[in-house]
Amino acid sequence: MNYQSSLDFLFQALPMFQRVGGAAFKKDLSNTLKLCAHLGNPQNKFKSIHIAGTNGKGSTAHALASVLQAAGYNTGLYTSPHLKSFRERIKINGIEIPENEVVAFVEANKTFLSELKPSFFEMTVALSFAYFAKKGIDYAVIETGMGGRFDSTNVIQPLLSIITNIGFDHEQFLGDTLDKIAFEKAGIIKDNVPVVIGQTHDRTASVFRSIAADRKAAITFADQSLDVKFNGYNRQSKEKNLAQYTLSGGTASIENIELDLLGSYQAKNLPAIMVALDHLKTLGLQLHTDHIKEGLSNITTNTGLKGRWQILSSDPLTICDTGHNEDGIQEIIEQLLVLKGKQKLYMILGMVKDKAHYKVLAKLPKDAYYFFCQADQPRSMPANALKNLAAELGLQGEVIENVNEALQAAEKKATKEDLIFIGGSTFVVAEINDL
Incomplete structure (x- = not known):
């Protein structure tokens, strides 16, 4: 073998x-x-x-x-x-x-x-x-x-x-x-x-x-x-x-x-x-x-630990984190809100099917712009379904299924002073090319 x-x-x-x-x-x-x-x-x-x-x-x-x-x-x-x-x-x-x-x-x-x-x-x-x-x-x-x-x-x-x-x-x-x-x-x-x-x-x-x-x-x-x-x-x-x-x-x-x-x-x-x-x-x-x-x-x-509040770029500031449950997301959002100040926050978000979606989504900031994605593995929640759930809670954005394509789109929209975050699932973070 x-x-x-x-x-x-x-x-x-x-x-x-x-x-x-x-x-x-x-x-x-x-x-x-x-x-x-x-x-x-x-x-x-x-x-x-x-x-x-x-x-x-x-x-x-x-x-x-x-x-x-x-x-x-x-x-x-x-x-x-x-x-x-x-x-x-x-x-x-x-x-x-x-x-x-x-x-x-x-x-x-x-x-x-x-x-x-x-x-x-x-x-x-x-x-x-x-x-x-x-x-x-x-x-x-x-x-x-x-x-x-x-x-x-x-x-x-x-x-x-x-x-x-x-x-x-x-x-x-x-x-x-x-x-x-x-x-x-x-x-x-x-x-x-x-x-x-x-x-x-x-x-x-x-x-x-x-x-x-x-x-x-x-x-x-x-x-x-x-x-x-x-x-x-x-x-x-x-x-x-x-x-x-x-x-x-x-x-x-x-x-x-x-x-x-x-x-x-x-x-x-x-x-x-x-x-x-x-x-x-x-x-x-x-x-x-x-x-x-x-x-x-x-x-x-x-x-060799990766994916824990890892800074991928500073221009604009781009961060990923593998936190994915209710408490983990709460900690992430608190720090993101401190960092972003008055600038725009772009969130590249994917989740798995067997999570408490509403509880997690309810913690996310409504003034952010979302790119809904899905990791290439069977447990991933379809990005369109995630977008629809998020919309019920007032979260707005678009679907780009591939994580790296979503990151490219966010980088095009963001100014140097804005903030980009990638997470919601360990599997989303795992698919980032430059991790």
Whole structure:
């Protein structure tokens, strides 16, 4: 087999939530357990940090991995979904898994996989575990997919669990109330393993406390022990901006932090990141102030993270972000409105079929001009249908299905002082040519 035929086997032979949605979702860990057993239980051969949450888990995972790398640890990182390349999901020290490792895994296990018929996600998780074990990493940062309790990653026994926040997303699978969603995410809490909760919410705090108590897991609500203030940007050079934050309270030994992730919403992720690093230090990791500062100011460089408030152009200012649910869009809009001032905002927007469309669209500014698009994959909502829904809420614009053609049209309309935003779906951002 070559790399392309191996990918074809992964993408076509097995269900993939990223493309087909609910048909690939299973409330069962049995396949993952069988697959891991077949591979010699590689998930038990390295130490790990496990991260769940509705928003922020990807940024948090990349931030922690970057700090571990800066401290000299051989660091694995498993995240999903990918934007451009399947290999983005599995990295060691920021380097994507080589094609030959993917080919070797599929070739060695194809017969077993064909008989077991695991999902795309189940097999990708197992591939990451096998690769990390083979390479003898020191630590792996593992991000859940959609949920927690039945997520395929939930076969690990981590040093630390982190739940960034709880919001409405994937309600058809995780539950239609915040406490039900919290219960599913809290499934990653393990016996006697400390857990950090990033954001406190009245409806979910009791769920986390109850499950943590049952499992004798020490629990910390990060935002109750650490205050974070966004102070604006420090332009180091023409190529790089850094977002500046002040930390106070709790055991904060670092007063000022700079991130190369530029979304001001990272202020909500930083408490969990910093408290998690404190926990890891108590567990014996050598994470000094210089490591933390270096790691957090070089997240994109160290890990290759893309699509988080990423600036594509400055003339006019063009930004993309993968935030796609109600809370994520709210954070994006707040920062966009601060940036645009009195200038025109152009939004290139696409969504998937299985989202709460009205709730998201209701948060969007009515004075923006919209280009409604759709990513080239089965879960995409037709751009015309999205335009019609948006019109019911007073949002006006036009349909240009291709993301890059929509961007070209926006660039023609916009002046140098205007603002262009691309998002609404991870898949829309993934199709940007210059990402």
